[in-house]
Amino acid sequence: KQESPRTARDDSKDLAMCRILLAELESHQDAGPFLTPVNPKSVPGYRKIIKKPMDFSTIRDKLTNSQYLNLETFIIDVNLVFDNCEKFNEDNSVIGRAGHTMRRFFQRRWTELLRQ
Numbered sequence: 001k002q003e004s005p006r007t008a009r010d011d012s013k014d015l016a017m018c019r020i021l022l023a024e025l026e027s028h029q030d031a032g033p034f035l036t037p038v039n040p041k042s043v044p045g046y047r048k049i050i051k052k053p054m055d056f057s058t059i060r061d062k063l064t065n066s067q068y069l070n071l072e073t074f075i076i077d078v079n080l081v082f083d084n085c086e087k088f089n090e091d092n093s094v095i096g097r098a099g100h101t102m103r104r105f106f107q108r109r110w111t112e113l114l115r116q
């Protein structure tokens with residue numbers, strides 16, 4: 001039976017990876033709906049339906065203020081953006097489709113960077 005790896009993975013490049021990934025998300029052509037916090041006053045129902053709002057500018061602030069313990073807590077916040085989007089928006093809508101596109105892009109990029 002293959003011995004389970006006892007060595008921890010090298011996390012010394014994780015902060016640099018989070019910075020690269022966030023910059024790519026912020027500059028993606030479909031990032032618009034996710035760049036700033038949803039204003040609950042201009043989006044009826046949002047405050048009631050979405051319990052934990054998250055957006056790229058909030059993630060940027062948290063990264064700048066060293067509020068992410070590790071790569072995992074960063075990925076959890078990015079996925080929260082896309083999970084909120086799926087919960088509130090129809091798949092067949094401008095914002096819904098943008099969310100799916102951005103989630104696929106993020107998933108591919110962090111797995112690529114982790115493999116490097």
Ligand SMILES: Cc1ncccc1N[C@@H](C)c1ccc2c(c1)OCCO2
Nearest residue numbers: 033034036037038043085088089095
């Ligand atoms: C991510 C999200 N989910 C549900 C509702 C809103 C939003 N985003 C806000 C910024 C937003 C607010 C208004 C918009 C917009 C985006 O994109 C299309 C044009 O009008």
